[in-house]
Amino acid sequence: MQKTGIANLPLHSGKAPYWLFKRMVALSRAIVELMIIELGREELLRRLSDPYWFQCLGCVLGFDWHSSGVTTTVTGALKEALRGVEHEFGLFIAGGKAKKALQAPQEIINYAEYSGFAPQPFIYASRLSAKVDNVAVQDGFNLYHHTIVFTAEGHWCVIQQGMNETLQTARRYHWLSFTLKSFVEEPHEAVCCDVKIPALNFTAKEAADLRKAATILSCENPEKIIKEMKKIRELSLPERHMVSLSDINPENFYKIFLQTYEKQPSNFESLLEIKGVGAKTLRALALTCELLYGTPLSFKDPARFSFAHGGKDRTPYPVDRTLYDRTIEILKKAIEEAKVERSEKLAALRRLVKITQV
Template identity: 50%
Template structure:
């Protein structure tokens, strides 16, 4: 099963976490992950990482800017680095990251394969599909530049990825969780936070089911016909949103995409998404042509719905207190060690964050988060 559990919009900030701060973030993340895994299992860890508000709280607790796009990349980096040390112990692993690191996700999944109880292929496919949906099937103006993939021995996984909008100066964060929703291409969001946009092409909306059935039919039309029909569409007087969506489509340049979709053996929309060479503009063209030729309407609905424990990287709201930070790490470490020896009283005082149920995940009937 696959689930898209939410997004969050954050201002784009430049710069990096200081080395001394990131090192402490890794240590604190390690103790938090160990405490969560001990209390809720690896599934509970993944469920919480996949919740946008819980993840935001975690990033703030670790000490990064609470209102910055860097919270996403740095928090994911700290958790991934922490799992290098304790992943084999608890059966939880991390892959991917920002920029070039995101492209190493399949390789890093494969490297963990000998320690898994499942084949790595479906995990790599889940990673690719999450990235493809948020970059091509949900066209909201944000370009994906960060993709982190966390997974356990049993094959459960979550994705935390982020896109940027140069136009608005915001970054939008997308969360996925394997246990939340059964379908990659129909309402994969269990909850999304952030400002809404009135110019969104949402090919994974529930109301776009007819469109998803029509798009593969259109893709099997001869490419020359599609080029001709797209040129005709651009010559029409269209409603504002349709006109904006079609304005940057070049029928001649899309000929190659139409050839790829025509040659594809895909029988459904998910298969077309997996087709190499069929990206955002190609899918947008096919969707608009499906509306023109079959009368299946497109969806413009933006699925978006909608921290200060140790300061922040920039000293907002107050500078990081290194002594307090180190003391926090020590407290958590002792609590985890004592819990393993059966002394759970100290750990009980630290459960408030851990016990917050993921607010955005709509669990299928009879499928609450369990122990990993």
């Protein structure tokens, strides 16, 4: 990941008014359709995974230039724009804010049953990307929004957002399947926030030994782990951010360590996938690994990017509804012309094939 800039994303209350949201939906559909025609679905996914392009899209759609709501509103508008035409466009969106995020697996299954593709790879990507950002990257931001955008060919991007109520700040996480080499080592296309804080980061490249040690330890007999954890509570360790000894009660972890012992995870990714392995479990493993194996903890915050540009809040100026509607009409016309041009090109190619076959 390369740092490309910084801007702010404070938490804002409220939502887009109906008159604006319906226009956002119409303009989103026009933009998506035109981009698919001109650039293809894969390029659209690539651009959605770019935090600056995504933010600029929110500005073009007329939403707040610096609000945390741009994430939920823009993905919501895109999802609504594709409703009923997902199979025609070959582009699908699952998830959303709060409870809608939990519906992502079932939505993926529903799309798959209609279009005939295997849902499991997308469900796995959806579930594990969320768990990485909630558990493996312990940065103080709790996920409340998760969206996966994907094609039947197997490509996908994930856009999800966490909230830190104390800091009154949101953090957006971007994933892209094209560039993903590992779910658990530097997996993000971008992590966007206006603050960087000490974070217990299991996905940092330098945390490879920690991930390996935690996996080995999770396969040990639970009695051994609990015994070592009790030693941790008796030691005077250096002050750590995001790793609290006070919430590590060895007796509370016996059941989950028994579960990991029975499943014998082969790597950190399979450990993370086990139901019940949460943030506290990983913190307990991390401290125990440091005690047993001397593996250093990584406090490298993955946030590298932030946000850019504007409308709903009348900044830099109120949304011009007439101009907005005119833009939608122009894009619709461009789409129709692109379709006509495309069909004419196909017809010409067919004629050429017939000539060459004579």
